[in-house]
Amino acid sequence: MVVVAAALALASFALLGLLEAELLRNAERDAERQAETVAQLAAAGDLERMRPPLHGADFVQVVNARGRVLRATPNLAAAPSIAPVKPMRPGTAFHTWRIGTLGGEHRQRVVQVTTDTPQGMVTVFVGTSLRDVDAADDTTTAALAVGGPLLLATVALVTWRVTGRALDPVEAIRAEVAEITDRDLHRRVPVPPTRDEVARLAQTMNTTLDRLEAAGNRQREFIADASHELRSPITVLRTQLEVALAVRDPELWPELISGALEDIERLQQLASDLLLLARIDAAQPALAVRLDLGDVVRGAVESRLGDRVPVRADDLASGVAVTGTELWLARVVTNLLDNAQRYAAGRVEVVLRTTGGPHGGTAVLEVVDDGPGIPPGDRERVFERFTRLDDARSRDHGGAGLGLAIARDLTAHHGGTLTAEESARGARLVVRLPVAAGG
Template sequence: MAEPVLPRGRFARGLRGPEGLRALDGPGALPRLLRRSPLRRLLPTTVRARATVGAVLVVAVALALASFALLGLLEANLLRNAERDAARQAETIARLAASGDLEKMRPTLHGVEFVQVVNARGRVLRAYPNLAGEFPIVPGKPLRPGKESHTLNAGPLGGEHRQRVVQVTTETPQGMVTVFVGTSLRDVDAADDTTAAALAVGGPLLLATVAFVTWRVTGRALGPVEAIRAEVAGISDRDLHRRVPVPPTHDEVARLAQTMNTTLDRLESAGIRQRRFIADASHELRSPITVLRTQLEVALAVRDPELWPELIGGALQDIERLQQLASDLLLLARIDAAQPMAPARLDLGAVVRGAVDARLGDRIPVRTELADGVRVDGSALWLARVVTNLLDNAQRFADRRVDLVLHTAAGPGGRTAVLEVTDDGPGIPPGDRERAFERFTRLDDARSRDHGGAGLGLAIARDLAAHHGGTLTAEDSPRGARMVVRLPVAGGGDPEPR
């Protein structure tokens, strides 16, 4: 098998060895060679340059096609006019020859340079003085009645210009006679030369104008884009308050700047939430760790074994609180990271019933009213966590009653599963209902700490509901708090009859 012939010179330096052979093989060899070729440096690399080159190429192609078409139409029109005059003269002389009146030939029309009448034996019967003594023009084809025309680069009169010759053959009393009438194409050639020179001069000027205008226009159009790029390049994680300039053009670039500022708004809000979350989490972790350390130090200092169980029991409670807080923080991190859940078709009533039955030692029994056949798509573990968090919140503040109701209702997008958890506690003021779902928020800080809450339960429940395409809101209630979860029913259909 013959070895492949590699290119020589500087272009071949990067093509030696197995890598070079692979670069020459396969359907993508040419693009790879172009990427390595020094010619790639000549290609425009900016949008402005590519737009200018593209506009110039398009106009150049269009100009070339238009120039060829213009020259062709101009020459055809001038040839037609010249041939018309010559044909009129030739037909007039042919009629005189047919009637035997060649002596009545008149002077040539304007534009006609020569006339020659030749019989079938090649004898010149009549000619204007400018062809006197010249050899007869030989017909290009055998004589037969009719009219033909052709162009001569060097006619009977010579000269630097072409000539259009019209040949009319007719029957006469003396036999077949051919009339040759020629007209100079001097005007046609002059018009062609003038037009070609104008196009040769005007074409490059037009292309230069197109290049200049395109360069300036694209520069002005891309100027705001460059300003946006420069501003974004200067924004660091500590400068998220900065915004890109929005041009007053109300076009795509302005919308791009507005979208970029909206994205920066979201990034700034996310950064603020993250810093606030870290600060709040550090504060929440510091308190039980401090108490735990104090209890352990006291246990080391106390020599009475009878006090150790009480001290160790308090330390275990703080450890349990730390474990719960760490679990909540981990769950929030998973939700914020938008980790995909494993969706499954679930009977929401069975999930809620399982979450209620798993609760042991509730201070107040939970009264349930669950509709059958309410099916949703989601994670059973996370939906059960929503129910658990809502019941934990209700148990902390309820006086003597906690109710849980599951039913369906009609919504704008189809049937909706509605889960309501109500209690007869102090309730939530209307102005604090949204703030209650913020992370580490305690509307009654002292009471929440006494009940062991860290201010994450409702925030986690809302995030999990949103992750399932639903909502969690605090709504009006005759007494106490009323938390309402709305989730889309699977398939948007009605639940099964009870």
């Protein structure tokens, strides 16, 4: 409102100035015309022919260089010169005076024309009253003095109401968000039907709450599943240790200790997987370098000893460069091979190739086994954490249902995808990664 008031004040002053300037130009136009006519008569030595003032001129007075009045209209009869005598030079000048002889109630716009005559230099004064100008100024000033505050008050009221209505939805959003706690993430903020920035803000807030709720649910499920998975090996380990403590036969101790070590190894693997998932969820940055994906796959295959089913890796394309972390990419390959080993009947095959695309090449890594395969309805569920399609069999082989989840999260961390796709026999897991620039 301060800005509006300042703009209104400047506009008012500008309006008054323009109005007065225009009225002054109109007032002095006729006076200047008559002053030039009288000056021409004086130059010709024929002042006797001077006529009464024309319309728009109130008086005429002709004064010589000594200040003597040579000719004047009746309303200035016997009046001295309206201006003190000064050195005269030919030309035209404009003045605004209050002339007491004429009453002085209103200003006079006086046109002064000095010219050379046979009797010497004379000055012609022609004046016109600024009565109408002063009246217009007074009327306009009074109108602005009354209308300005009314307009300012109207703008203030409208601005207050419009701003209040515009901010009401924002206040509703703020109040709702202020009441949402970690136990009320199912609540959503109201979305106004205005389809403006405030509505988009509410939609964005609700989308953020959706993600927070999903993250909270996932965290709670993860904690519950992790607690369940840790409870089983800890319970078995405690039982084995209690049995070993109760058994007095030394010949049974190696078997009991061996079982305890297996459970400890399972606990270590589970703790390692949980820590890796926590790092992935926290989006902790890892060193990314340019790698040959074929070398990473080949190294992961060659490092495996004692696999139940031999792994065939004869079809690996060379020179497939990707950007990523060697340890994490090797973990992806290892987890896929571990999954294939659990279910393969007699064949595990790894294939690496590249495909072109409109936005650059793509590296495609396939791990195929000849096991029972994955039903179409479960091809997404197998990537959920702690998910096992055959729970008993997975436990026998030591799986916790985290391998494929970790592999997908690590692949996504590298900007790729991991999917279970159709296969003539067994399971076919496909990793797609963007090829590094120039690779």
